[in-house]
Amino acid sequence: SSVSFPRPKPSIKTIRPAQITPENSMFGGEKLKVTPTGGKLKRLGKPVEGDDLTSANIFGTDVNTVSLYNKILGDLDPKDLKNTFDDAFAQGGVTGTMRLQGRLSTPSGDGLLVTYSNQGVSMKRTFSRNKKTGEITVDHGTFELVKDLQGKGLAKKYLKNAMELYEDIGVKSVKLEANIDVGGYAWARYGFKPPSRNYGSDMNLSMTLDRLVEAGEISSAQQLSTMKLVERVRMGDKDAIWALSDMTATTNSGKKLSFELLGGTFWEGELVLSNKLAMRRFYSYVDPDRL
Numbered sequence: 001s002s003v004s005f006p007r008p009k010p011s012i013k014t015i016r017p018a019q020i021t022p023e024n025s026m027f028g029g030e031k032l033k034v035t036p037t038g039g040k041l042k043r044l045g046k047p048v049e050g051d052d053l054t055s056a057n058i059f060g061t062d063v064n065t066v067s068l069y070n071k072i073l074g075d076l077d078p079k080d081l082k083n084t085f086d087d088a089f090a091q092g093g094v095t096g097t098m099r100l101q102g103r104l105s106t107p108s109g110d111g112l113l114v115t116y117s118n119q120g121v122s123m124k125r126t127f128s129r130n131k132k133t134g135e136i137t138v139d140h141g142t143f144e145l146v147k148d149l150q151g152k153g154l155a156k157k158y159l160k161n162a163m164e165l166y167e168d169i170g171v172k173s174v175k176l177e178a179n180i181d182v183g184g185y186a187w188a189r190y191g192f193k194p195p196s197r198n199y200g201s202d203m204n205l206s207m208t209l210d211r212l213v214e215a216g217e218i219s220s221a222q223q224l225s226t227m228k229l230v231e232r233v234r235m236g237d238k239d240a241i242w243a244l245s246d247m248t249a250t251t252n253s254g255k256k257l258s259f260e261l262l263g264g265t266f267w268e269g270e271l272v273l274s275n276k277l278a279m280r281r282f283y284s285y286v287d288p289d290r291l
Helices: 050-055 063-073 078-092 154-169 183-189 205-214 220-234 240-245 257-262 276-286
Strands: 097-106 109-118 121-129 136-145 171-178 267-272
Touching: 050 063, 050 078, 063 097, 063 109, 063 121, 078 097, 078 154, 136 154, 154 171, 154 276, 171 183, 183 240, 183 257, 183 267, 205 220, 205 257, 220 240, 220 257, 240 257, 267 276
Parallel strands: 136 171
Antiparallel strands: 097 109, 109 121, 121 136, 171 267
């Protein structure tokens, strides 16, 4: 996913969590999954219906999609789902169109695809609930901003809004593919880590260091000291991707060495919301005032 990326208060009413349980709630023959929100987001207290989506200006009201919404997001007010996006991009003068679509057989279970696009913004998110564990994961697909909307803090604002929503509905983890332009660097800064240990073998970081030395951008001494981190990445040390992205060294032309190494690399990333260190890293980057 690419990051090519005082907040106005969202129009969210604070109410008590709905007194509703999976055991006594049904929709279309399916048990309704409800995750307590601590009262931060509005709960309808009943299964979401097509009319609720329509009133929130969300497209995708067929029976399958509505059923998946209830199974995965429970009775979360669709207006709050859309406002997560609208509130973030309002400062850029952007109002997007949200569409929902049921997607079957995702790796973790049935999925609900959420797309949001218009006026220079395009993104895809897939919410899934594991059939065995009931855990919710979110797959961050594409995220594109036209050049005129970049550098305005819109991406950070959206990510902050989204993560607060995820925490509120009980999402376990967020997954993405760090690639395209700056993604390989930025997502490490946001607190994402590779979920597996075989992520670093194809990054060609040592070749990038060689190129920088040949171009006169870094010294041989810098190359030698950085190679220790590069080797940790190559060997699959998950913590090394954070350490590499945090380097303060610069090239002779004034560019961040960490960006020169990681910008443009490809790796699968995951942010586990129960990991306090990862979440602190995330919020320190998108909303330092929160800490």
